[in-house]
Amino acid sequence: MPTGSPWTRRVWLSLAVVFLVLSLFLCLALGSTSISFGRVWDYLVGGAADDPAGVIFWQLRLPRVLLAFIVGACLATAGTILQGLLLNPLTDPYVTGVSSGAALGATIGIVVGLPAVPWLSLLALLGGGLALLLVYALGQRRGHLNIYVLLLAGVTLSQLLSAVISVLMVKAGEDLHALLYWIMGSFSARGWLEVEIALFALPLLAVPLFFARELDILLQGEQRALELGVDVERVKKILLVTAAALTAVAVSVSGIIGFVGLVIPHLARLVVGPRHRKVLALSLVLGAAIMGLSDLAARVAVAPSELPVGIVTTFFGAPLFVYLLRSRRRL
Amino acid sequence: MTSGLAIRPPDAAGEAQLVVDEVTFSYPEHPVLHGVSFAVRHGDFVGVVGPNGSGKSTLLRVIDGLLRPEHGAVLLDGRAVLNHARRDLARRVALVPQQFSLDFDFTALEVVEMGRYCRGEGGARASARRALRTLGVEHLAERLFPRLSGGERQMVVLAQALAQQPEVLLLDEPVSALDVAHQLQFFDCLERLNRGGLTVVCVLHDLNLALQYCRSLLMLADGGVAAWGPADEVLSPRVIGDVYGVSAHLHRHAGQAYLTFSPRPRPERRGRVHLLCGAGTGSLFMRRLTEAGYAVSAGVVNALDTDEVTGREMGLPMAVEAAFCAISDEVHEENAALAAAADVVILTDVPIGPGNLRNLEILRAAVARGTPAWMVAGLAQRDFSGGSAGVELAGVRQFPDGAAMLDELCRRPLPPH
Numbered sequence: 001m002p003t004g005s006p007w008t009r010r011v012w013l014s015l016a017v018v019f020l021v022l023s024l025f026l027c028l029a030l031g032s033t034s035i036s037f038g039r040v041w042d043y044l045v046g047g048a049a050d051d052p053a054g055v056i057f058w059q060l061r062l063p064r065v066l067l068a069f070i071v072g073a074c075l076a077t078a079g080t081i082l083q084g085l086l087l088n089p090l091t092d093p094y095v096t097g098v099s100s101g102a103a104l105g106a107t108i109g110i111v112v113g114l115p116a117v118p119w120l121s122l123l124a125l126l127g128g129g130l131a132l133l134l135v136y137a138l139g140q141r142r143g144h145l146n147i148y149v150l151l152l153a154g155v156t157l158s159q160l161l162s163a164v165i166s167v168l169m170v171k172a173g174e175d176l177h178a179l180l181y182w183i184m185g186s187f188s189a190r191g192w193l194e195v196e197i198a199l200f201a202l203p204l205l206a207v208p209l210f211f212a213r214e215l216d217i218l219l220q221g222e223q224r225a226l227e228l229g230v231d232v233e234r235v236k237k238i239l240l241v242t243a244a245a246l247t248a249v250a251v252s253v254s255g256i257i258g259f260v261g262l263v264i265p266h267l268a269r270l271v272v273g274p275r276h277r278k279v280l281a282l283s284l285v286l287g288a289a290i291m292g293l294s295d296l297a298a299r300v301a302v303a304p305s306e307l308p309v310g311i312v313t314t315f316f317g318a319p320l321f322v323y324l325l326r327s328r329r330r331l
Numbered sequence: 332m333t334s335g336l337a338i339r340p341p342d343a344a345g346e347a348q349l350v351v352d353e354v355t356f357s358y359p360e361h362p363v364l365h366g367v368s369f370a371v372r373h374g375d376f377v378g379v380v381g382p383n384g385s386g387k388s389t390l391l392r393v394i395d396g397l398l399r400p401e402h403g404a405v406l407l408d409g410r411a412v413l414n415h416a417r418r419d420l421a422r423r424v425a426l427v428p429q430q431f432s433l434d435f436d437f438t439a440l441e442v443v444e445m446g447r448y449c450r451g452e453g454g455a456r457a458s459a460r461r462a463l464r465t466l467g468v469e470h471l472a473e474r475l476f477p478r479l480s481g482g483e484r485q486m487v488v489l490a491q492a493l494a495q496q497p498e499v500l501l502l503d504e505p506v507s508a509l510d511v512a513h514q515l516q517f518f519d520c521l522e523r524l525n526r527g528g529l530t531v532v533c534v535l536h537d538l539n540l541a542l543q544y545c546r547s548l549l550m551l552a553d554g555g556v557a558a559w560g561p562a563d564e565v566l567s568p569r570v571i572g573d574v575y576g577v578s579a580h581l582h583r584h585a586g587q588a589y590l591t592f593s594p595r596p597r598p599e600r601r602g603r604v605h606l607l608c609g610a611g612t613g614s615l616f617m618r619r620l621t622e623a624g625y626a627v628s629a630g631v632v633n634a635l636d637t638d639e640v641t642g643r644e645m646g647l648p649m650a651v652e653a654a655f656c657a658i659s660d661e662v663h664e665e666n667a668a669l670a671a672a673a674d675v676v677i678l679t680d681v682p683i684g685p686g687n688l689r690n691l692e693i694l695r696a697a698v699a700r701g702t703p704a705w706m707v708a709g710l711a712q713r714d715f716s717g718g719s720a721g722v723e724l725a726g727v728r729q730f731p732d733g734a735a736m737l738d739e740l741c742r743r744p745l746p747p748h
Contacts, residue, residue: 217445220433226397227428228495229421229449274435 012271013278016285023289027065027296028057032303035061063192065292067253068309070198071187072260072291073205074250076283078243079261080268081208084215084276085147085239092262093247096240097154100161101131102251106182107168110175116189120182121197121252128248131157132241145236147222185257185310187295194253201249205284207242211235212277219274257310259317260291266324348373348530349394349499353403356386356393363389364400364554371499371532371547376525378545378562379534382575385551387534388429391501394532395426407499421449425497429504429534431488433476439463439487440472446494455494462490466520482513489520500524502533506540518544538579539589542566550574563588578621580644593622601625604740605673607666607690611637612679616733617645623741628673630666631658631690657686666693671700675740678706679733682713691724698726707733 028040033056035043043049043057078093086095093099105127109120135157139150165183172179181188208215214235217225225232250257268282291309294316298309347370356364363386371377379387392398394405396412405412412420425446433442443459450458463469468486471479476487485505492500502521506514514537522544525531535541541548541562548565550558552574558565571579571590578593604620606613606629613629614637620627630650632639642649650666652658658666670676676697683691697704708729730736 213445213448216437216441217448219435219437220431220445223397224428224431226417227395227421227426228445228491229418231417269435274437275441 013282013285016271016282016289020285020289023292024065024069027068027292028061030296031056031061031299059191063195064187064190064295067190067195067198068187068292068295069288070195070201071250071254071257072264072287072289072294073284074198074201074246074287075257075261075291076264076268076287077205077208077280078246078250080265080276080280080283081215081239081243083265084218085236085243086151087219087221088151089266090262091151092259093243093250094158094256094258094261095151095154096244096247097131097135097157097161098128098244098247099251099256100158100165101134102128102248103183103256104161104165106252106255107165107179110179110182111168111172113175116178117191117193118197121194124252125197125248128244128251131161132244132248136240143233145233145240147236147240150240181308182255184308185255185313186298186306186308187254188306190253198249198253201246204242204246204249208239208280209277211239212275212280215239215276215280216274255308255310257291257313259313259321260287260294263317263321263324264290266321270324346372348375348408349532350406350409351390351394351403352406354390354393354400354405355402356389356398356400362554364393366403367551367554367556368403369549369556369559371530373530374525374528375530376522376544376546377530377532378541378548379532379551380536380538380541380548380565381551381557386554387551388503390551391426391503391532391534395424395501396420397426418449421495421497423497424499424501425492425495427485427489427492427500427502427505429507431484435477437476438472439468439474439476439479439483439490442476442487443490443494446491449495458496459490459494462493463487465493465524466490482509482516485509485513485517486520489517493524497529499530499532502531504534504536507536514540538566538571542588542590566590582640582644593618602674603628603672605629605670605676605693606638606679607670607677607681607693608632608638608679609636609681609687612681612733613638614641616677616679616737617641617647619737620740621645621647625740628669630669630693631662631687633686655686658689663689663692666690667696670697670702673697673702675703675705677736678704678727680707680709680713682715683710684715685717688716694724694727698724703728705730705736707731707736 025037025040029035029037033053035053035057039053043054048054048058075093079091082091082093082095083089102124105123106120109123135150135153138153139146169176169179214225214230217228217230222232264287265279265283268279268286272278272282294312295309297312298307301307349371351367351369354364354367367390379390381387389398393400394412396405396415399413407423412424440456440459440463443462444455446462447455447458460469460472463472466486466489468483468490471483471487476484479487489505506517509517518540521531521533533545545562547560548562549556550565550570557574558570568579568581571577576595578595580591582589582591601624603626606616606627608616608629609632617627617629628648629638629642631652632642632649633652633656634654639649639651648669650662650669652662670693676694678690678694681687694704694706704727706727706729708731710724
């Protein structure tokens, strides 16, 4: 795999954007009702349509596909940030404990029987936010954020909240199916409201791009970054909160979708090298496209039924991660 | 123990660039520095030396504002380093750390560019290249950093620090993992940068490198200043002996001073040995026997003879004749007096000529007194006095070589005479 010259890296980024656009059209075209590429284009430029395919396109498919793309971008970006901050290749967006908090929030919503829209997403956001506050407080000491303590607190909190969720699942009864789908992650029956929630994440996606140099320097360790003049505490806090917020938004609209936030940053680094400006850009693009395609697979693989998208991402992500581990000297 | 050793008071703060004022620092439950004060002038080349755990690296981190002292302050041109934003301080002070790990595939040039962070986005690449060129390692620019050798990496890390364009460069044992060629290459670069006006403060373990390159030295011991001043004054055998607990010997050779070290002589006295030596045959005896706890004297040696230089550096009592002169009556008497006080008198394998023939009289006198008298066998081969040396040496114990003698002396103590 070429990682060397700036020229090849630029080519890879261009290819990634082409891949993104193609994936978008593919996801919009295929499904239980197939729509040709030409019709997709017509619908996109022509606005709302009255024919049945047009209704499916505007009311069901477009919001769902957009949501998948945004969630994929959020998870991949959060994963890139956290892997950089923690210098740990095994880090994914869920280590902060935010996802478990969000999952618990949604689970409570389901068990209590609140209407899914908009309550599940809001409760998930609330749960994720509370989890972040708790973990952050545990990781902080005398103005210094110890990112490893935070990580351990996050992992521990995840375990604890998972246990609570399991208890609720035992009590869930007929809600179990909905719960299971939520926990494994799914874009099923999501609409424009979820897209609107997810749109809050868009500005957050740009934040790490402003800290690309700092993220590069932090790969030499916090100590060295301080020596080189980086305001490490401030950068850490901004990036950590950004990653947690991206994760919380993603989880609140789609549940816990595994492996995208873990594998995509590695894939991006393999292609464009370690510089964060490029890794972040490519992660965002690849995360969006691959999540879209995974959801496509989830929709059509066992049609007319559906798989939770988290199962699809795990099926491709786990072997890919092992491949990356084996083929690369360092991740 | 260390307070009495200050050689020169710190400079007046007026002309100083960097003032370390009464700095005290502790890790939890573990005091490291107490009351460290010194001042560095613009363009100085300062070495910081001292035993392991004496606080050298901690001091460097306090100077770079990375650690906050409990008492005291570090001032840079009169302003406390802790009053600088990190980024502002990085423009003035750069640190080359002891350990540097980066296990990602950045090129050397990209690593150096990171040093430009404190100076903003513009022209980073060009400055990084310039820094590599300054050190003569521009050829490393496109190589992947994790694949560089230790010496090459250290040059790149130095270039990274230079890319900050600092006024003061701090280095924490920058060459301790490098081979001798890379050590010298590294320090020659530092010397060049220093001549260009950069102030250098470098923590070092190798006292000879310190002596060779540093103008001023700060010797730390137990977190305090043991000595501070010009390098050759700080590295006196007395200071080194007090701080490190070893014997140090300062030599000058080919216009350069260098140090050698040996373990402290054992406190117990094993007896007196008098060496009849010269032409470098006695130097090893002097060193080894002193280390073994013997009181060693020597004679008659000529001034500036290798044995005379060694004995003088070690502070041994000696009977010394002027260079190239035959033994005079006066010096002969001195030699006889030293030998008379000895428990054993040794004739090394020094060549015998007319000039030092009288040394043999000393040996005969010892036999006559009943003092053990030893010599290296084969005198006939090194007798250039016309055959007069070999006569009447009965009663002198013969050894095949000097090593056998040393073995015998170091293995068991002499019976008291």
